[in-house]
Amino acid sequence: MPSLGADMDAGRLLEWYVKPGDAVKRGDIVALVDTDKAAIEVEVFEDGVVGELLVPPGEKVPVGTPLATILAEGEPVGAAPAGTPAGIPVVPEAPTVPPSAAVPERPATPPAPAAAAATPPTAVAAGTAPPSEAAATAVAERPTVAERAPAAPPRPHATPAARNHARAEGVDLASVTGSGRHGVITCQDVEAAAAAQRAPTAAPGAATKPDRGPEEPLRVRASPLARKVAQRLGVDLASVPGTGPHGEITWHDVEAFGGPLPSAPEPRPAARPEPVGPPAAEGARPTGATPTAAREAAPTSDERYAAMRRAIAAAMSKSKREIPHYYLSQRIDMSAALARLEETNLARSVTERLLPAALLLKAAALATHDVPEVNGFYREGGFEPSDAVHLGVGISLRQGGLIAPAIHDADRKDLDTLMADLRDLVKRARNLQLRSSEMTDATLTTTMLGDQGVESVFGIVYPPQVALVGFGRVVERPWAEHGMLAARPTLTVTLAADHRASDGHRGGLYLSAIERRLLKPEEL
């Protein structure tokens, strides 16, 4: 179980995307893990072949617990993909079902540490240490995730928007016929397929969307992740009671309703003797030791919010306890940057439009080249600068709390790429679809409260990082220059930094470096 942030000490495995025998490559997404903050897609950090899945879906284990074993390419044990050893039945149609060998023992065995001890030497243990080495799991792309195409055939041609839409609707792109140029699948194709999926009895080939009466609800209200989980479990969303805002169905609800029972070969809810009522309310939860305590009931959204608050409390308290912060602020003339932006956007269609945020991120990333002391980690009594600049972006979640996933290599990306990455990141954060590397890799974090009208924000450093850059709102202010007074759009940028890693003088140079770059937006 990788540490997906300084504030995480345990995680619940939700779903495996791989099975024993699958070949995996570094960066492949292999599992879905629930932290107190969000469901995170865990990437594998080395190439190899999946040996054994040690933690079954639904189980919560401490950070550091091995999740699976990865065998080096050519390693004898279980290297043959199909004829898996020990008669483990690998069901190709149900990749999320772990080997039966792992299942029967589960109720009898205490969850994590024992499993760790019993792990063969080839087990890749995930440490709390450097996050980049933490997640030891496995790989090949599985069709369980709608967005991902089956392994062998090439990905269906589809527009990125169509892909997103398909993922949100739980539509398998492979089953959609593209009507775009060269047969590319468009968003409309996905919508048509989704509509057909929702109403299988509707006349086929109806290109028009079903007409809905004004009183009729649009559809069952559920998050995209809930839909995905429901589809996988074969749960009918219409029968799941929602506990989210306005009764929206969250994936926790779906799970609570027809939770992942790894040993159940039959993923149909009818075959499950589980209560059809709403998930147990907080007070109603059994408090005594349950024999099969390995699997906890899915948390309600209130519990989830409380958990997120606790996680934030832990990380921020740790930061304020250990990190001697210093704070700096500087007002920047934004007229050149905004003029440049306006000029650029005028000639562009909506799909290519830039927001000031893209310029700010690029300037903050590039400025670390001048003052590397703000970019990196403070660990074990020393500062470790980072060559890469992975910029964390604070995103507040509407359901409460916040999350700060990273845009990788922000200093090397052009503005268009940064803008696209930022939009994608915000969209996925809203849907709680983030990846492990995004949660652990940030080398410097930014926060932008400008949208909320805040003029300046002084942050708290997120450990083990050493600095946090705050951007406020653009406001028109009197600006004196060369003895002349004028009204200019201005923005206040701030730095909260770890005095163990840098001093105020260097921090000041960093803010100046950001300003210098924003005054020459054509070079960003």
Add this chain to the structure above:
Amino acid sequence: MTMKAPIASESELRSTVLELLSQVAPDSDPNAIDPDASIQDQLDIDSIDFLNFIMSVHERTGIDIAERDYTKVATVNDCVRYLAGKAG
């Protein structure tokens, strides 16, 4: 392509707008929106969410909402009117 055919009725435009908003703000309830109050305020969405919304409108309807026109699509009713005007 037939997809870019003008979207006929206002009610269809309205349901499209509400559906696209629900994608941008998956944890909110577009049906509970006051059609005459600010979308951004009610859904508590930021400028990036709003851009995502504008882009999805473009993708669905082919209508490009210019940056200077953002104030004309601030509410659901305004947005529907604006799109109807462009589509007509």
